[in-house]
Amino acid sequence: MISDRIKISVLAAMGGIIAVPASADFDAEAFPPYERCALCHGLFGESANAKFPHLGGQKAGYISAQINAFLNGRRHNDGGQMVNIVSELKPDEIPEVVEWFSSQDAPKPSGEGSATGAALYEQSGCDSCHGRTATFPDAPHLTAQHAGYLTKQMRDFRDGRRVSGMADIPHGRLMPEVDDAIADIAAYLSSVARQ
Numbered sequence: 199m200i201s202d203r204i205k206i207s208v209l210a211a212m213g214g215i216i217a218v219p220a221s222a223d224f225d226a227e228a229f230p231p232y233e234r235c236a237l238c239h240g241l242f243g244e245s246a247n248a249k250f251p252h253l254g255g256q257k258a259g260y261i262s263a264q265i266n267a268f269l270n271g272r273r274h275n276d277g278g279q280m281v282n283i284v285s286e287l288k289p290d291e292i293p294e295v296v297e298w299f300s301s302q303d304a305p306k307p308s309g310e311g312s313a314t315g316a317a318l319y320e321q322s323g324c325d326s327c328h329g330r331t332a333t334f335p336d337a338p339h340l341t342a343q344h345a346g347y348l349t350k351q352m353r354d355f356r357d358g359r360r361v362s363g364m365a366d367i368p369h370g371r372l373m374p375e376v377d378d379a380i381a382d383i384a385a386y387l388s389s390v391a392r393q
């Protein structure tokens with residue numbers, strides 16, 4: 199026979215187990231803030247669609263700078279999707295999402311890439327800021343990013359739809375004028391494993 203006291207404690211334990219997920223289901227606060235980013239960017243920062251950049255393993259200072267740029271309206275080349283989402287983050291949740299995505303694994307490289315793209319990237323001096331050993335503070339990793347996303351960003355910089363908020367550099371003027379050259383660089387970068 200199970201004593202009443204044991205029965206009560208078993209029921210209490212079951213109640214506790216049942217109560218935790220039930221309250222989590224109804225309490226948005228119980229979800230970590232980065233889950234709100236998962237729909238587009240992937241929970242671990244590896245997105246399924248080239249419209250949404252991979253965030254996994256990106257530099258913390260860069261992610262943070264972009265969130266602030268969306269918040270203060272300096273970056274608006276995303277069709278306005280990000281401003282509403284980041285406005286809903288509480289100030290203390292921003293470092294939490296930055297820490298989460300920057301500490302995930304880098305995305306896996308994809309596609310073939312071409313020697314033309316590699317040569318153009320090299321000749322344009324991009325690596326002096328974006329390379330593994332570059333010292334430019336928080337210039338983003340470009341390797342293993344979606345080619346489609348990189349292509350759009352380079353064209354946006356070139357055509358003035360995106361300006362660099364992180365440094366007073368004529369970034370747009372560094373971009374190739376020809377769309378095919380931009381696509382070649384993007385395909386090359388996307389195919390390179392991040393080191």
Ligand code: HEC
Pocket residue numbers: 231232234235236237238239249250251253260261262264265275276279280283284287295338350
């Ligand atoms: C509904 C889709 C959607 C959701 C949800 C979303 N984002 Fe985004 N995010 C975008 C789009 C679209 C872009 C920019 C694409 C462009 O510039 O062409 C973007 C860009 C970014 C960038 C810039 C990355 C880079 O390489 O420059 C960061 C950082 C970012 N999002 C963080 C977040 C965080 C943090 C969350 C959750 C709090 C979030 N996003 C939720 C759609 C989304």
Ligand code: HEC
Pocket residue numbers: 251263322323324325326327328334336337338339340348351352361362363364365367369372373374383
């Ligand atoms: C002087 C340093 C410097 C040089 C040179 C440079 N960049 Fe950048 N790049 C940056 C910085 C800083 C950012 C972040 C801009 C911002 O504030 O949004 C950036 C952002 C980018 C992004 C956006 C990445 C993302 O995740 O949204 C792309 C793409 C890019 N650069 C490509 C290039 C290419 C291609 C070249 C060569 C043609 C190049 N850059 C040369 C400093 C540099």
